[in-house]
Each structure stands twice: as C-alpha cells, then as structure tokens.
Amino acid sequence: MSDPSSGAGANAELREFLRSRRARITPEEAGLPVQPGIRRVPGLRREEVAQLAGVSVDYYVRLERGRSVNVSQTVLDALARALRLNDTERSHLSDVARPTRGRSRPMPPQRVRPGLYRVLDLLSETPALILGCRNDVLAANKMARALYTDFDALPYRERNMVRFMFLDEAARGLYVDWESAARGTVAGLHLYAGRHPDDARLAELVGELSLRDRDFRRWWADHDVHRRTYGAKDYHHPLVGDLTLDYETFRSDGDPDQVLGIHTAEPGSSSEQALRLLAAWAGEAPSGPRVAGLDSSDTT
Known part of the structure; x- marks a missing residue:
C-alpha cells in the first residue's frame, strides 16, 4: 500500500510497480544492444525504459519516483509496450498512475442480494x-x-x-x-x-x-x-x-x-x-x- 507520509504527490504503488516490472526484463529481451561493463541493476535501467517508451529520462524518473505528473493514456500505453505488460498489468498501471486519493476511509457496506x-x-x-x-x-x-x-x-x-x-x-x-x-x-x-x-x-x-x-x-x-x-x-x-x-x-x-x-x-x-x-x-x-x-x- 502507498504511504501518505512519503511526501506530497508521492505514489508508492506506482513507484514499486514500475520498478518491479522493469527489473524482470533484460536489454536483450527488449531488443536493446548489449552495453559493455557490469550492470548494477537487474533488468532495464530507467533511461532504457524511457528510450523504449519515447519519453525523456527526466520525465520517466519523476514518474517512477511516484511524483505527481499528468500521465496521458498515450504515455501509459507506451510504457506498457516497453515493459511488455499483459492486459491485466496494463489495467493496473492505469489504476495506480491516476488514482483518486483521499483520506483512508472504510468502504461502503456490501450486502448480498x-x-x-x-x-x-x-x-x-x-x-x-x-x-x-x-x-x-x-x-x-x-x-x-x-x-x-x-x-x-x-x-x-x-x-x-x-x-x-x-x-x-x-x-x-x-x-x-x-x-x-x-x-x-x-x-x-x-x-x-x-x-x-x-x-x-x-x-x-x-x-x-x-x-x-x-x-x-x-x-x-x-x-x-x-x-x-x-x-x-x-x-x-x-x-x-x-x-x-x-x-x-x-x-x-x-x-x-x-x-x-x-x-x-x-x-x-x-x-x-x-x-x-x-x-x-x-x-x-x-x-x-x-x-x-x-x-x-x-x-x-
């Protein structure tokens, strides 16, 4: 769950979901050329995801840090393609990228008909x-x-x-x-x-x-x-x-x-x-x- 105390505009669910998805894809799987040297992160780097999605590195970094940005459906679709998300993951990305948030509250009662x-x-x-x-x-x-x-x-x-x-x-x-x-x-x-x-x-x-x-x-x-x-x-x-x-x-x-x-x-x-x-x-x-x-x- 997200932590409201992590800073204004922070979205921990979005941050952790994006990190977990890029960590499972190798550059080879994404069709990127293998760069020399030792990679310090599993999966794709942030700049590689930005390149694949066609957005600036700064924009993607702010997005992955869970900072409030106006995320368009076009960008979400591009990220979904870059991260090879399935239909369920695509839907979840849209939910966590543009949530309607407020004070933690109880859900309304559910009753069976x-x-x-x-x-x-x-x-x-x-x-x-x-x-x-x-x-x-x-x-x-x-x-x-x-x-x-x-x-x-x-x-x-x-x-x-x-x-x-x-x-x-x-x-x-x-x-x-x-x-x-x-x-x-x-x-x-x-x-x-x-x-x-x-x-x-x-x-x-x-x-x-x-x-x-x-x-x-x-x-x-x-x-x-x-x-x-x-x-x-x-x-x-x-x-x-x-x-x-x-x-x-x-x-x-x-x-x-x-x-x-x-x-x-x-x-x-x-x-x-x-x-x-x-x-x-x-x-x-x-x-x-x-x-x-x-x-x-x-x-x-």
Whole structure:
C-alpha cells in the first residue's frame, strides 16, 4: 500500500510497480544492444525504459519516483509496450498512475442480494461462495464451508479468503499446490489495491499478514497482479481425499467487487464421486444458516 507520509504527490504503488516490472526484463529481451561493463541493476535501467517508451529520462524518473505528473493514456500505453505488460498489468498501471486519493476511509457496506442467496441455496451439491472487497467471504453454502472452513464460526473480520489461505494451517494441506494458489491470491489482492488505494481495512489486512507470514510479505513485495476468472485447482481434503475442481467466477453488474464463485467436477470422474461424499457429509452437519452472511458495516 502507498504511504501518505512519503511526501506530497508521492505514489508508492506506482513507484514499486514500475520498478518491479522493469527489473524482470533484460536489454536483450527488449531488443536493446548489449552495453559493455557490469550492470548494477537487474533488468532495464530507467533511461532504457524511457528510450523504449519515447519519453525523456527526466520525465520517466519523476514518474517512477511516484511524483505527481499528468500521465496521458498515450504515455501509459507506451510504457506498457516497453515493459511488455499483459492486459491485466496494463489495467493496473492505469489504476495506480491516476488514482483518486483521499483520506483512508472504510468502504461502503456490501450486502448480498436475496436472489443470490437463493442461488447458493439451490447449489446443494457443489461448493459456491460470494466474495467481496479484499476477498471477504460475504456468503458461502454448506458445500463451500465443508470444502474450506466453517466461515459462520469465525469472527466477522476473519471471514476472508486471504486470511484463510495464509493464517489457517488447514489451507496449506488442502491445496495440493498451495504456493501457486497463495501467490495467485496475493496477485488478485494487489489488483484490488490498485482500484481502492484508500481502503482502510485493506491496509489493516496487508499490514497484519505482512507481519504474521513471511511468504505473504515476500510475494506482496513482488507487485504481481493477476485476475483469475476460471481454471482448475487440485485439493486434498481430509475427509474425501483428492479431487480436482474447475471454478468459474461471475461478477455482479451492480457491485463489481462482488463475485460469485462456483466449483464443479468433471462428470463421471473420481472428483465427482468425492464431491458427492462431501455433499453427504455436509448434509449431516448441524443445522444452521445456509450461508455465512456478512455485512461489511458490521464491526463486531
């Protein structure tokens, strides 16, 4: 997160993102001639990025230092080409280069529409959950709670998938490739941070995780960004064993920071059989709310 005390007009997110992107590209990869001598920095030098983007060195240095400059979309596009950014990184660069900043403040409350609660209620044999700002778990059906953890039993502020990933020991055993899943979660949180740099609870979350988990601290400093809308993950569940689940995410038109995620298994596969066993176990669980309702205005 940016540090408001770092000076008027300073933009730490922009500074660190540009530094991290140029550090990963060699002059050879950028098509530049190899200069004699020992290079003191990994990747491209500032003047080389300026040359590739067609801007003055002074302008790029001020930009990378996070100083307030009027950045045009043309310049951002040129930097994106020079740094070989993908579409997600391009979007993030625009967010952090021209943020709307103010006093750190809480985000407005997020509430799940009744129709979405009913969707979760109907998905009785497949895990489904609704994530909000900062990957807060706004709602989860019984299958999602059986797959991950009982979010209903957690205090309000702990109902968060990033916290589950890094602070719950069960998560490291649940994901077969925990590192890949965890790094993807951090990259998604960074993308959110670019859109909401003044989210006070995000700053609290990043600060706490940085103090408590070395892996999170290291990967957050990488400034990678990634948007996962579908894919597959391998799990090793303590009750039903190994299963591979495909996931699809659907973003709400009314609230772009509210996402419905659904997990499915390939028909006829051992993973489908494992899901059926999990559904049978979840059906025998003690009765209670079918979703882990969460209102971000709650402070308990």
